[in-house]
Amino acid sequence: MKPIFEYTKGMTDMPTHYCPGCTHGIAHRVIMEVLDEMGQLGNTIGVAPIGCSVMAHQYMNVDMCEAAHGRAPAVASGIRRVHPDKIVFTYQGDGDLASIGTAEIVHAAVRGEKFTTFFINNGIYGMTGGQMAPTTLIGQKSTTCQDGRSKELNGMPVKMSEMLATIDGAVYVERVALDSPAHIRQAKKAVRRAFEIQQKGLGFTLIEFLSTCPTNWGLTPVKALDWVRDQVMPYYPLGVMKEPKEAEQA
Amino acid sequence: MTTDKVLMKGNEAFAEAAIRGGARLYFGYPITPQSEVPEYMSRELPKHGGTFIQAESELGAINMAYGAGAAGGSVFISSSSPGIALMQEGMSFLCSAEVPLLALNVSRGGPGIGGIQPGQADYYQVTRGGGNGDYRIPVFAPSSIQEAVDLLYEGTELAQTWRNPIMVLADGMIGQMMEPVRLPDFKPVYAPHEIAAHRDWACTGFNDRGGDENRRVVKSLRMQPEKLEEHVEKLFVKYARAEKELVRYESENLKGAEVVFVAFGTTARICREACEILAADGIKAGLIRPISLWPFPNKAFDEIDYGTTKAVISAELSMGQMITDVQLALNGRLPVALAHRTGGMVPTSPEVAARAKAVLEGLK
Numbered sequence: 001m002k003p004i005f006e007y008t009k010g011m012t013d014m015p016t017h018y019c020p021g022c023t024h025g026i027a028h029r030v031i032m033e034v035l036d037e038m039g040q041l042g043n044t045i046g047v048a049p050i051g052c053s054v055m056a057h058q059y060m061n062v063d064m065c066e067a068a069h070g071r072a073p074a075v076a077s078g079i080r081r082v083h084p085d086k087i088v089f090t091y092q093g094d095g096d097l098a099s100i101g102t103a104e105i106v107h108a109a110v111r112g113e114k115f116t117t118f119f120i121n122n123g124i125y126g127m128t129g130g131q132m133a134p135t136t137l138i139g140q141k142s143t144t145c146q147d148g149r150s151k152e153l154n155g156m157p158v159k160m161s162e163m164l165a166t167i168d169g170a171v172y173v174e175r176v177a178l179d180s181p182a183h184i185r186q187a188k189k190a191v192r193r194a195f196e197i198q199q200k201g202l203g204f205t206l207i208e209f210l211s212t213c214p215t216n217w218g219l220t221p222v223k224a225l226d227w228v229r230d231q232v233m234p235y236y237p238l239g240v241m242k243e244p245k246e247a248e249q250a
Numbered sequence: 251m252t253t254d255k256v257l258m259k260g261n262e263a264f265a266e267a268a269i270r271g272g273a274r275l276y277f278g279y280p281i282t283p284q285s286e287v288p289e290y291m292s293r294e295l296p297k298h299g300g301t302f303i304q305a306e307s308e309l310g311a312i313n314m315a316y317g318a319g320a321a322g323g324s325v326f327i328s329s330s331s332p333g334i335a336l337m338q339e340g341m342s343f344l345c346s347a348e349v350p351l352l353a354l355n356v357s358r359g360g361p362g363i364g365g366i367q368p369g370q371a372d373y374y375q376v377t378r379g380g381g382n383g384d385y386r387i388p389v390f391a392p393s394s395i396q397e398a399v400d401l402l403y404e405g406t407e408l409a410q411t412w413r414n415p416i417m418v419l420a421d422g423m424i425g426q427m428m429e430p431v432r433l434p435d436f437k438p439v440y441a442p443h444e445i446a447a448h449r450d451w452a453c454t455g456f457n458d459r460g461g462d463e464n465r466r467v468v469k470s471l472r473m474q475p476e477k478l479e480e481h482v483e484k485l486f487v488k489y490a491r492a493e494k495e496l497v498r499y500e501s502e503n504l505k506g507a508e509v510v511f512v513a514f515g516t517t518a519r520i521c522r523e524a525c526e527i528l529a530a531d532g533i534k535a536g537l538i539r540p541i542s543l544w545p546f547p548n549k550a551f552d553e554i555d556y557g558t559t560k561a562v563i564s565a566e567l568s569m570g571q572m573i574t575d576v577q578l579a580l581n582g583r584l585p586v587a588l589a590h591r592t593g594g595m596v597p598t599s600p601e602v603a604a605r606a607k608a609v610l611e612g613l614k
Contacts, residue, residue: 041456042455042456042457042461042463043455043457044455045321045453045454045455047317048469054471055471057465057467057469061463061465062455062456062465063453063454063455063456063465063466063467064453064465064467064468064469065317065320065321065347065453065467065468065469066347066467066468066469066470066471067313067316067317068313068339068340068343071309071310071313071316071339071340074305074306074309074310074311074313074314074316074317075313075314075316075317075320076317077303077314077317078275078277078313078314078315078316078317078318078319078320078321078323078325079317079318079320079321079453081275081301081303081314081318081323082275082318082321082322082323082442082445083321083442083445083454083455084442085442086454086455103306103307103309103310104306104309104310104313106306107305107306107310111303
């Protein structure tokens with residue numbers, strides 16, 4: 001009998017430690033399924049961040065390396081220079097990428113480093129217990145902004161994808177979401193496109209995933225997805241911020 | 251082929267020695283008094299198929315070094331005191347993850363931004379570990395450009411053998427001065443696809459290992475305390491072996507000496523002259539020159555002539571840091587005094603000789 005669906009070889013058999021309703025699992029699977037479909041699992045090196053996904057290397061079935069908080073883009077730059085023919089990616093949360101690691105991500109983009117960053121934006125520090133992130137929305141409560149984030153005190157949530165898209169070395173930047181089957185399919189297309197552009201050596205690529213944290217948001221998994229649609233997407237609109245010209249892609 | 255003697259500036263000779271020793275990846279950030287190292291690397295490394303990146307910061311540089319090392323590359327980095335301070339996050343990571351690295355500190359005066367003149371006040375930073383957690387880094391302190399060249403040439407292989415960062419601590423004097431050196435022959439290096447077979451822990455992607463899908467993960471996180479304890483104890487078995495095998499020092503004129511200097515790097519050269527000044531005045535003085543600062547050469551102190559030696563003087567370009575290790579090594583066998591300048595000031599040999607006389611006088 002011919003199988004019509006199989007679990008991707010891109011993921012290990014280990015059950016994940018993520019909370020119910022957290023979209024890390026979907027993001028992991030989308031990325032690893034694409035690498036599996038491209039036949040590139042044996043040709044890929046990943047970098048795991050600090051945060052809830054610090055143990056991503058237990059689930060992603062490729063060679064992997066941990067990085068200190070925020071430093072994944074520097075680590076990936078080093079890896080890519082040793083193995084210029086390999087696919088290299090970083091997987092980073094918003095505290096990691098948009099706060100402590102801003103210098104590393106900006107300069108990886110400036111150098112046009114030929115790796116792909118998956119930026120998981122759920123607007124909160126998950127692993128440390130729900131503190132305010134640079135991407136926490138105005139009015140959103142966290143353990144370090146208990147009355148809700150205020151613009152006067154904390155400034156506006158940072159739009160990393162928009163900012164990075166202004167850098168010449170960043171050739172493909174897209175924001176996707178994981179709240180619905182349609183958006184997940186779109187996310188998968190974006191991941192594949194990022195890896196393909198990386199393989200062509202055109203420059204730095206980044207996919208931002210609007211993600212959830214039901215535990216620290218204090219919402220059920222279903223309501224957390226509603227929050228992404230109703231509150232997060234209006235401020236962080238989905239779409240392509242930057243893409244290579246068709247001529248360059250050929 | 252080994253070159254004839256050529257006159258080179260310290261920093262440029264260091265860089266050339268690292269390339270000849272097999273380092274093919276360099277990540278750096280400009281800082282005085284070692285900026286000639288990244289300049290030299292940016293120019294010369296590409297000629298040997300290597301990669302130079304000017305990092306966004308020392309944090310960027312050390313983490314690029316960690317990534318490249320984890321991928322099986324032979325990496326060299328350099329910086330000076332405040333820059334090395336910024337790199338400590340990475341040093342701790344590299345030690346835990348057992349990622350090799352050759353590192354050079356061309357040290358200057360501190361604390362803070364301090365100054366740009368030579369200093370040895372990084373002794374605690376490099377021997378005690380400026381980063382978090384239980385770890386050790388073998389540190390070697392050359393007192394001439396030739397010795398620095400030889401240590402840096404050997405350094406890449408040492409780092410790979412021990413799977414640990416190896417540091418060379420050369421003060422700003424040695425980095426900035428010129429001396430004749432012989433440069434050793436180029437060592438062979440691995441092509442990217444050869445790395446997996448030779449470095450059986452490095453992240454290479456499993457296609458490079460004939461499709462062997464046993465994944466390689468380079469990491470330092472261990473959430474279970476039992477696992478972390480087990481890991482750290484394993485590291486310390488390695489460090490205990492290093493304490494036996496990596497001890498290096500030189501001793502001079504210890505037999506019959508009345509006073510013994512302990513000094514490394516530039517200060518050892520000054521002490522050697524001070525010994526001659528004292529000899530002219532009829533005072534026999536000896537010298538212990540630690541080359542490995544960690545592991546500290548405790549056994550050198552067993553060679554002291556305890557029948558004749560009245561005092562030991564730790565001579566340092568700091569307020570006295572190595573003196574702690576000197577006291578531990580002597581274990582109360584002799585009084586210990588300090589001869590020092592700090593802040594980038596370097597003592598003259600007559601000053602050091604006078605200090606030795608004053609110490610001996612004080613014991614009478």
